[in-house]
Amino acid sequence: MTSELPPLLVMGPPALYSLFQSQNSNKYRFLDAFSSNLPLLQFLQTQQIHPSSVRAILCNPLQPVTADVIRSLPSLGIVVTVSVGSDHIDILECLRRCIHVVTLGTQFTADVADIAVALLIDVHFKISAGDRFARNWGPCKPLASPSGSKLGGKRVGIIGLGRIGGEVAKRLEAFDCIIMYHSRNKNPSVSYTFYSNVVDLASNSDVLVLCCPLTEQTKYIVNKEVMLALGKDGIIVNVGRGALIDEKELVQCLMKGEIRGAGLDVFENEPNVPEELFALDNVVLSPHAAAYTLDCFMDACEHVAKSLDAFFSSKPLIISPIT
């Protein structure tokens, strides 16, 4: 019976799909390529699936959908990713083959913006560092050093004022922060100061929040020059992609006190996190989990289900713009 279901090649950790899988196990035969160590074609062989019968991939940023993967599946017609970003998918190859690429729309926006603000507050007020301190607080220990200054009035430079960046701005305005931004284009519908140059934005900011997609143009958009321009009182928050920052330089700047701190949800070579960061109290780390609530997952599942249903019944797809 299950062998008659259309195969759905799953590329990404099963935990991310378990909810979707539990709701749709009667519709698709789930092929967990992520947990297999075999090359794709060999894996399919072990499942007795011919490559030409795979028409759909469900993926997430932890496993790339490369041109080689796409080329090995001659009937592939859709790649659905449980993410807003699509940098893990070879989009050019998909375009060349007219393969639909479906990303999430607004399902993760609010949670990611909330976590960006949470990371900033944590780094600024040293909440996680204070938590570690409090657990070993003894009568002879000095109090932790004060956190410096108020969050209100801080100049926050947002890199990428899209849906998530806009929500971060809205939240931080409520904390009386002064918002400024860098984006591909100036947004005429907001009054925040626009900087076309990231170094200029950094020199005029106390905090940089990275919310933009990773592309050839944005890789290492925060390099050493930008970090030095931000300066030793500056904080960086990254909820975009690890490779938006030159991570080696970031580690050096944090260790040398050339910037004040960082709140990081994403890393350049996930799941590897630079070990030097573990000993630093001015860093708050999060395992690419900014959109990790059940609510988000339920919304994402609905979107994925609708997209795959539409594809397999040849109906129009709801396609979010690729960012």
Ligand SMILES: O=CC(=O)O
């Ligand atoms: O990383 C998560 C996403 O792109 O949604």
